[in-house]
Amino acid sequence: MQALLSLIILVALVAVILGLIKPGLVLFFLPPEKRTRLKAFGLYTAVFVLSVFLLPMGEPTPHREEAKQANLDMAQEKEGKPMTAPVELSINYKLRPDFRVEVNVVTNLPDSTEMLLTVEDKDVPAGFIGQDGSAVDKGMVSFQPVGPLPNGNYIASVTVPIPSVQPKAVQVVMGSQGEHLTGELIVDGDFGKTVEQEVSFAVEGSSPSPAIIVEALKKDFKREYVALLNFKDNPDFWQYGFGRGGKYYEWLERVRSLDKQYPSQTAFKAGLLFANLPIMGMEYMRSRGQETPATQSHRKDIEKALQ
Incomplete structure (x- = not known):
């Protein structure tokens, strides 16, 4: 369809030029007395303009679908608004009977923001360390339980990686370089801005069996x-x-x-x-x-x- 419309546009353009020189060549289907330059110019100009107008509609379906999806993606990204409030990130933890620690986060960061939890021994170098990753869902983040933890002192830290590795919708809110991130939890690193928060806790009593x-x-x-x-x-x-x-x-x-x-x-x-x-x-x-x-x-x- 697109190739046919392109051919019609080319033929119409040639017909417009020939019609101004020798209208009889392009109006052969009309009586001789009606073969005028004005009529040739008007007819083939109309064909030319109409074909140009219809050309985008003849675009192959895959291309139209790709363009539609691109427009949808852009619309979805525009729905997010740059963040204006300081970043809030509150860590809650609970030590289970099996000496594993459950960590949850409440935050005002947008849904789908990816976070990393690290639980490590505070006092023993190269001691216990456990990690898990999760993402924000309706202002909440839940991590898998980490442990079991031997007796000791621990730090549970939550890190929000740099915006450039976050989903596109999240980057719109944060800024591609984190320019919309503000507050006491923001850390300027070598590769960009991150968000960091931590909480300390102790494991006491009998060690896990x-x-x-x-x-x-x-x-x-x-x-x-x-x-x-x-x-x-x-x-x-x-x-x-x-x-x-x-x-x-x-x-x-x-x-x-x-x-x-x-x-x-x-x-x-x-x-x-x-x-x-x-x-x-x-x-x-x-x-x-x-x-x-x-x-x-x-x-x-x-x-x-x-x-």
Whole structure:
């Protein structure tokens, strides 16, 4: 359709020019007495203008759909308004009977803002550290429970990464460089503005029993194992793997954190070594999600240990 309209425009333009020189050539279908320059000019100018007007409507459907989606995306981004109030971020925590800590956040940052929780030992260098990521939903952020925590003093810190790695709708509110972020919680880093807040707490009383630690280990291991099985068949995982900054790097960092969190001897006795999950992931990346002797062996051992 678009090609036909383009051809008509070209023919009409030539006809306009010829009609001013020799109207009989382009008005051959009219009686000789009606073949005037004015009539030739008017007729083919009208055809030219009409075809130009109709040309965009002849655009192929995929292009029209892409343009429609682009306009929709722009409209959605415009719905967000630049932030004017200082950033608020309040951390609430609760220590569970199994000595895992639940952390929730109340904030005025926009929905879908991504955040990272880190729980680490305050007094012991290279001691306990646990992490989880989540996003704002209706002013609230809920993280997965972290732990179990041995006796000691801890810091739970929540970080909002730089705006350039946030969803586009969030960038509209924050500013692409964080120019709309204000308040006491804003930190100017080497790569841009971040938001940081933390709270300290202590774990006292009896330390978690081995049974509690193993139960928590199984829950955390099963969650990351199921996540791996869910994304192993994704083509973008086959292409990009666990590259830094990619979609699956966060999973890798979380697994590494859990590997440090649990005593290696406990994990070995339970038959659930977090270090095996990235190895399986790399194997799935190479096999494009297909099972191999290595992944089958790992899955057999894991599913037996999780029973």
